[in-house]
Amino acid sequence: MKKRVRELVGLDELECEDDDSENDEILLFMVVASGVMANACFEIPHLRSPNLHRNRLHVLECMRSWPDDMFQRQFRLERVDFFWLLSVIAPALEKNEEMARRSSGSAVNPEMKLAMTLRLLAGATYLEFVWYEVRVDHIWYYVKPVLVAIHQLVNNVKLPYTPSELDAVISDWHEAMDKKYPGHDIFPGVAGAADGLVVERTKPKKRELEIPEAEGGGTRDFRSYLNRSAVWAWVAMAIVGAYGEFLMFEINWPGATNDSTAFTQSEGMNWLQWMDNVAEKGVIVGDDAFSSIHSRMLTPFTKRQLTYARSISDVQYKKMRAFNHLLSSQRITSERAFGMLVRRFGCLWKPLEREEKNSRLMVIVCVKLHNICVERWKLNNPGNFRPEAPMNANVPEEVNTVDNDEVNERLQNQYRGAPRHAKQNPIRLAMAEHIYSKGIHMGSEDAFLVHFD
Numbered sequence: 001m002k003k004r005v006r007e008l009v010g011l012d013e014l015e016c017e018d019d020d021s022e023n024d025e026i027l028l029f030m031v032v033a034s035g036v037m038a039n040a041c042f043e044i045p046h047l048r049s050p051n052l053h054r055n056r057l058h059v060l061e062c063m064r065s066w067p068d069d070m071f072q073r074q075f076r077l078e079r080v081d082f083f084w085l086l087s088v089i090a091p092a093l094e095k096n097e098e099m100a101r102r103s104s105g106s107a108v109n110p111e112m113k114l115a116m117t118l119r120l121l122a123g124a125t126y127l128e129f130v131w132y133e134v135r136v137d138h139i140w141y142y143v144k145p146v147l148v149a150i151h152q153l154v155n156n157v158k159l160p161y162t163p164s165e166l167d168a169v170i171s172d173w174h175e176a177m178d179k180k181y182p183g184h185d186i187f188p189g190v191a192g193a194a195d196g197l198v199v200e201r202t203k204p205k206k207r208e209l210e211i212p213e214a215e216g217g218g219t220r221d222f223r224s225y226l227n228r229s230a231v232w233a234w235v236a237m238a239i240v241g242a243y244g245e246f247l248m249f250e251i252n253w254p255g256a257t258n259d260s261t262a263f264t265q266s267e268g269m270n271w272l273q274w275m276d277n278v279a280e281k282g283v284i285v286g287d288d289a290f291s292s293i294h295s296r297m298l299t300p301f302t303k304r305q306l307t308y309a310r311s312i313s314d315v316q317y318k319k320m321r322a323f324n325h326l327l328s329s330q331r332i333t334s335e336r337a338f339g340m341l342v343r344r345f346g347c348l349w350k351p352l353e354r355e356e357k358n359s360r361l362m363v364i365v366c367v368k369l370h371n372i373c374v375e376r377w378k379l380n381n382p383g384n385f386r387p388e389a390p391m392n393a394n395v396p397e398e399v400n401t402v403d404n405d406e407v408n409e410r411l412q413n414q415y416r417g418a419p420r421h422a423k424q425n426p427i428r429l430a431m432a433e434h435i436y437s438k439g440i441h442m443g444s445e446d447a448f449l450v451h452f453d
Contacts, residue, residue, distance in 0.1 A: 056112060056133050063115060075118040076344050081372050086114050089149035108134060108142055117146040121366055123346015144358065147365050156371045157246050157364075159192075159239065159271045166191060166279055172242035173330070180329075186438055187326050187431070191275065191282035192239040192247055194268060194290060194297070195334035196259035198227055199234045199251060199363055200351040208356045220254070227255035232351065236363065237262045239271070239284065244337035245374040249367045251360050259289040272296050283427060285331040291425075298428050300324045318442040323432040326440070341370050 063071075071079050093110040116132055120143055126136050134142065160166045173190040180186075209220045227233045233255030239248040248271070253262045263269060268284070272294045275282040283296045291299040301309075301320040310317040342348045345366040352359035441449050 056108065059132055060109075060111060074122070075115065076122050076369065077118065077372060078376055081376055082114070082118075085150070085154070085372070086111055088153050089114065089146065092149040092153065093145055110146075113142045113146050117143045117150075118369075121345050121347050121362065121369070123349060140354075140358075147358075147361050150365050150368060151361060154368050154372075156368055156375070157249055159247050159267060161271070161274060163279060166275070166282055169241055169247070170282060176242040177330075181438075184438055186435060186440065187330060188434070189281060189283050190242075190285055190330055192241060192284045193331050193334040193337075194237070194239045194263060194284050194286040195331070195338070196262060196289070197236040197238060197338050198229075198231070198255065199236055199348065201225070201232050201234060201356075201359060202351050202353050203232050204356065224254040224256045231255065234360070235259070235262050237266045237268065238334065238337070238367075239268050240334045240337040242333065243374055243378060244333060244340055245371050246337065246367050249364065251363055259287075260293060263290060263293060269293070285327055286334075287331060295425055295427050298327060298425065298431065300327055301428070301432075319432045319436045321442045322435050322440050323428065325442075326435060337370075340374075341366060344370060344373065 063074075066074070068079055071082070075082055077085065090110040093113060112132060116129060116134070116139065119128065120139070126139060129136060129139050160169050169191050170189060174185070174188065177187050177190075178184075204222055204225050209222055211218045211220055225232050225234075227235075234251050235253040235255055235257045236249060236251035237253070237259070238246055238250075241247050248266065248268055250262075250266045252265070272284065276294070276296050283298050284290075285298050288299050288302060290297045291302070301324055306317060306320055306324075309320050347362060348366065352362065354362070
């Protein structure tokens with residue numbers, strides 16, 4: 001070894017004994033100073049000290065010490081659901097913690113990664129993450145694997161495709177209506193409420209407008225992302241259950257897409273056909289945008305239909321109005337589900353700024369976390385059927401659920417976009433007769449009377 005070092009520095013004439021440690025140090029210094037370490041056949045030990053300033057264990061201990069209400073307010077999940085979710089995704093987030101310890105003094109373990117992800121979805125700003133002892137420009141490096149793991153490993157957004165599952169979903173809707181009209185099967189067979197949600201985003205980049213070759217290729221017009229309110233957005237299509245849980249959620253369409261087109265291209269259309277051809281039971285409630293989709297999609301009688309019925313028979317008009325009234329009370333569940341989703345996750349309070357794939361991933365993960373929250377609410381409130389939207393700090397007023405004026409407009413079918421012409425639905429007509437036979441009548445233009453025999 002010493003002979004090789006002497007050759008590198010050109011000191012062949014220097015002689016030293018094997019035990020001469022002083023000469024060893026001189027030779028080593030000369031090798032380093034001459035800049036020929038790349039050719040040396042020995043290793044210099046790693047002498048960097050760990051960064052002891054990042055005490056992430058202290059951060060974890062602080063988080064674990066929070067009371068339950070503060071913990072839920074921070075992460076939107078109850079403590080038991082947080083650690084259940086952690087147990088599901090932790091194996092997918094494993095890495096060499098020893099290397100992280102050498103680099104920064106402590107590892108960013110799965111628990112901290114999940115905490116940062118939930119705070120980001122809850123609407124936290126990037127400056128808040130300084131408290132987690134991580135670099136701000138590395139946040140997405142920690143968050144994205146968690147989002148991917150939740151999306152892949154948590155499968156709680158699914159439509160019921162077996163008779164037993166369908167019966168369970170219909171039973172939930174029956175129980176909800178039974179709370180209002182005990183002992184009477186007023187609006188039977190409802191399996192879900194469908195509606196579209198506009199998710200704001202920033203102006204799409206050029207690369208995001210390219211259509212894959214598998215879908216025909218070409219370039220999509222950037223104006224297709226502008227909805228009728230001139231907002232850059234996506235359209236998401238959802239079907240919700242009686243408690244506001246999502247049975248289906250797809251966010252695949254630019255903002256200019258109407259709800260009817262989005263639904264026919266979604267899995268919801270296949271589910272409608274399955275209920276009609278296989279199960280032979282179940283209906284979905286929706287607004288007039290879905291009136292021409294399928295006979296098992298129940299929508300309100302249009303204003304034109306109501307006017308025509310009134311000119312022929314006052315009794316038939318009252319039957320149709322009573323149907324619209326109860327349909328609205330069922331269909332509004334989808335609006336409430338959207339309200340709870342947006343109020344719970346602050347990342348939806350403003351346009352999503354990340355690239356399309358990652359932004360849509362964030363929204364889908366929010367939906368799955370929402371379903372976890374609804375399931376926990378059901379366990380904690382067995383005697384109730386209507387979860388309330390979480391009251392979180394700094395929630396903009398515009399993300400609240402629909403107000404009474406809008407509900408009344410929809411009840412009267414006077415809101416923008418209601419079609420002028422629509423085919424009569426035989427299932428809807430039969431349902432109107434059933435409601436009338438149960439004793440729900442309209443006493444005046446805006447009053448409904450309930451008389452049970």
